[in-house]
Amino acid sequence: MSKPILYSYFKSSCSWRVRIALNIKGVDFEYKAVNLIHDGGMQRKDEYTSVNPMQQVPAFVVEGTTLTQSIPIMEYLEEKYPSPEILPKESLQRAKVREICEVIASGIQPMQSSSQVLQRVEKLSSAEEKAEWAKFWINKGFIALETLLEKSSGKYCVGDTVTMADICLVPQVGNAKRFKVDMSQFPVISKINDELEKLEAFEKASPFKQPDCPKDLRA
Ligand SMILES: N[C@@H](CCC(=O)N[C@@H](CS)C(=O)NCC(=O)O)C(=O)O
Incomplete structure (x- = not known):
């Protein structure tokens, strides 16, 4: 199975959240940079709007599905890879x-x-x-x-x-x-x-x- 893809921008704090979660869970991923500044912002170009209509990073593509929004992406990672846990049980x-x-x-x-x-x-x-x-x-x-x-x-x-x-x-x-x-x-x-x-x-x-x-x- 191919590696999941993370659309990210190095300075984006929301992408940064997902990068940390992926590292904690030990998930290998392909990094695709979306430059939010260059040429009016790559997030606003058609090729990225088709990935995330909100024109934001992060977007996470896994098993043929694209997930956006850092918190649900982290929740997904927690359910898929329960250990080490990033949500307490209690x-x-x-x-x-x-x-x-x-x-x-x-x-x-x-x-x-x-x-x-x-x-x-x-x-x-x-x-x-x-x-x-x-x-x-x-x-x-x-x-x-x-x-x-x-x-x-x-x-x-x-x-x-x-x-x-x-x-x-x-x-x-x-x-x-x-x-x-x-x-x-x-x-x-x-x-x-x-x-x-x-x-x-x-x-x-x-x-x-x-x-x-x-x-x-x-x-
Ligand atoms: N609620 C979203 C917010 C995403 C968001 O605000 N992303 C910013 C970077 S941290 C962005 O892509 N901004 C695009 C822009 O500045 O046009 C999430 O948590 O993923």
Whole structure:
């Protein structure tokens, strides 16, 4: 059977989530780069719109089916490859993990992602204004997340096992750093992020290790 295909962009935090999950599950995949910037964005060209009509990455093609949306892709991987698990068995812990994922995937990322909001908010004309907008929403979300994590975290977001919540956290912290959010306000998030960055599955998924990362940005 042919390898699954991941349509990804090295800087995309949603693709980054799926890269981490695939690494944790040990799934070998073919990486297909979709440059979101070049020539008005390859995601808007017909050949990619036919893969994902939302014109976004990631898209994951497996067994002849195309899945989009990073969270359902992770849920699929969890069901297909149950070990190591990225969702706890216990219901409340499992709900906690999903809550943290939602805060990031619905409450923060869509507000700071380039096409969905920034390019449409016409008042934000300069790059600086767009960056301020993104920073505002990340800050607001991280204030809530820090409070949630104070209660739920151990070594990682929920207890001491790596879960989907951690997979969502690291790319969002990556975006926060890109937009120069002052991370010293968020000691719990920062501590968990530091722990996670040491893990091979996370290290390998870093934007700076991807085949489409320009040479001058590589770690
Ligand atoms: N809910 C989607 C969001 C996907 C998304 O926002 N992808 C961004 C990159 S992180 C994108 O492709 N943006 C396209 C653009 O900027 O035009 C998911 O979790 O997969």
